[in-house]
Amino acid sequence: MDDNSSLKEALSATSTAVERVLEPFLALSGGPEDRVIEAMRYSVFSGGKRLRPFLVLASAELFGVDRSQALRVAAAIECVHCYSLIHDDLPAMDDDDLRRGKPTVHIQFDEATAILAGDALQALAYEILASEETHADPYVRVALVKELARASGHHGMVGGQMIDLTAEDHDMDEMFIYRLQQMKTGALISFSAEAGAIMGHASKGARASIQGYARDLGLAFQIADDLLDVEGSEEEVGKAVGKDEDAGKATLVTLMGLERARNQARILSDQAIEHLAGFDDKASLLRAVAHFAINRRA
Known part of the structure; x- marks a missing residue:
């Protein structure tokens, strides 16, 4: 079986396993709060690539x-x-x-329920991480909570979203967009790949290699x-396309052009793989992810 087939199987298995873990946390209670739980379930159990969970398992x-x-x-x-x-x-x-x-959740339910569902999913994430079942070492649990908070908060995803919302007020050169994307998308991808190293008490050198891999992977993915x-269709992507162009929003594609952007994604994918040079065949699926990130159609 080639790496691409193995990766597809691994992503599918990851999705099934993660849903199995989350099911008990999202059981309906029979009370009036069930509406928000139903919205949480609607979001969590609606499919998706499960790339971030897969990176956790592969690095672990x-x-x-x-x-x-x-x-x-x-x-x-x-x-x-x-939640994001x-x-x-x-x-x-x-x-x-x-x-x-x-x-989307606010269409299927309503805006207030969607906001609450997102809030509750974020809270659930930290409830899970803080549990002794997640790791016996309390220092590891604290590190996981701290790093996820940083990756998802104003230093990472939320900060990147704020920059994105106010982007028209800034000069949108390539470095600006790299920073935006590293915060909005890359930070959570980076934490996902690094989580296994945190849990496994990895050496500084090994952790640095994983950090480098995740940084370049996140940029290639974006x-x-x-x-x-x-270039994609709504059917392929599963959401509206062409919105950036319609809004006059600058991206690396609009700044670089299609061919240069494709080449840059390939360079970043290759660099991500180079960071894994010190690991053996256990990193083969992580290498496959770097290829998948730039060749996917959804």
Whole structure:
């Protein structure tokens, strides 16, 4: 079996396993709060690539971390990712009606429920990370909570979203967009890959290699997203396309042009793989992810 087929199987298995972990946390209670739980379930169980959870599991395997513990961290990160998508789709943000081929949460339910569902998913992520079942070492649990908070807060994803919302007030050169994307998309991807190293008490050198891999992967992934917004179809991508161009929003694709952007994504993918040179065949799926990131159609 080639790496691409192995990766597809691994992503599918990751999705099933993460949903199995989250199911008990999202059980309906029979009370009036069930509406927000239903909205949380709608978001979490609506599919998606589960790339971030997969990166947790793949990096955890490199450092000999127990899979059941790694799955809990993977589930926590998926909660944060889904919360970010719910809020990103709101009328006050990107105002999207479609996500993963289905109506967005605020369309399926209502805006207030969508906001609360996102808030609750974020809280659930930290509840999971703080549990002794996630890791026996309290210092590891604290490190996971701290690093996820930093990756998802104003130093990372939320800060990147704020920059994105105010981008028209700034000079949108390549370095500005690199910083925006590293915060908005790359920070959570970086934490996902680094989580296994944190759990496995990896050496500084090994952790630095994973950080370098994740940084370049995140940037390549975002360029691929921008290319899909230009070249992909709504059916392929599962959401509206062409919105950046319609809004006159600068991206690396609009600044570089299609060919140069494609080449830059390939360079970043190759650089990500080079960071894994010190690891053995256990890193083969991480290498496959770097290829997948720039060749996907959704």
